[in-house]
Amino acid sequence: MSAVAESDRPSAGLLSLWYNREARQVIIQIFTIAVVFAAIFYLARNAAINLERIGKDLGFAFLLEPSSYDINQTFIEYSSRSSHLRAAVVGVLNTFAVAICGVFLATVVGFVLGVLRLSKNLLMNKMVYCYVEAVRNVPVLLWILLMHGFVVHTLPHPKQAGDIAETFFFSNRGINMPSPTFEPLFWASALVFIAGIVGAVVYKRHAKKVQDETGKILPVLWVSLGLVIGAPLVVFLITGMPIEWSIPELKGFNFKGGVTVKPELMALTLALALYTSAFIAEIVRAGIMAVNYGQTEAAHALGLRNNRTLQLVVIPQALRVIVPPLTSQYLNLTKNSSLAIAIGYMDVTATLGGITLNQTGREMECMLLLMAIYLSISLAISSFMNWYNKRIKLIER
Known part of the structure; x- marks a missing residue:
């Protein structure tokens, strides 16, 4: 046993x-x-x-080989003799351009539409409702194609291009605008500008601490403007305005000089921003409705007007509900930019995951790099939004 x-x-x-x-x-x-x-x-x-x-090995030496293809929109120097690695960097920068501009525009339009969606004006309310339902229930690829056709066929030819002060020109070849050329002494103005931003942040924290302790309100706005704009401007003038501008000019059938924003970039950014704004509008509407109406009544009892009530009372509380789903929309917009190949815009998917992959036959390496790039961008956006969400959350005492 x-x-x-x-x-x-x-x-x-x-x-x-x-x-x-x-x-x-x-x-x-x-x-x-x-x-x-x-x-x-x-x-x-x-x-x-x-x-x-199949006789292949895993390696990334192909990135140093000549790319042998052109890219229509570049923010850094690039030619067909540049390497595949530089082509990939150009594609990443093009993706950043769409993501940053699209997120900014979608946020502004989405917040405005979300507030108007709750308007007591019946016509305005229904117009926004129709916009939201029409936009978000159509595939985003169709909006990209439609916006590209609208931009290309609506804007005039270069010889009939519209202009602003003969400096900015609008045509179906894109937006031509002046480009700066920085001289050596410009670094002084840039350094003072960065120092001004740091000083403005430090002064704002100091002003808040003084207000909490004594109730005295310091002139934060004017001091910040002086540090961020005034001081760099003074240094810029003292150093002899060390910057030159290249103004675009019509030569032949197109503009020469300056920098050009291609119609593909314009169309893709507008399409993604307007599409995403429809979802953001509903998120904003839900966030505002989540705030107890008693908060609005209390603000009115204190004499605050509707716009100040929305700005100071409702929106700050609604952000705690808005920010988490807003993060998903920012991620969707960034990933949807990979549809750029449909209109010939050379983002990182079209360069690294498209032409480079086809030329080199390195599908495994290209896909791994492409996944790592999108993963890094998405994690960066998520980290920033999570930090902001923690910053505005309720703090219990």
């Missing part, structure tokens, strides 16, 4: 671990991690075997 009892002890000990809640959770997590790593190892080994069978 004693021998049998001793042989049963190990199984009883394992069962006691399994019936222990904390131990069971640890065991399940270890098992899950082991399965995930086993799956990753299997996929990596399978890919390596398949590459070996």
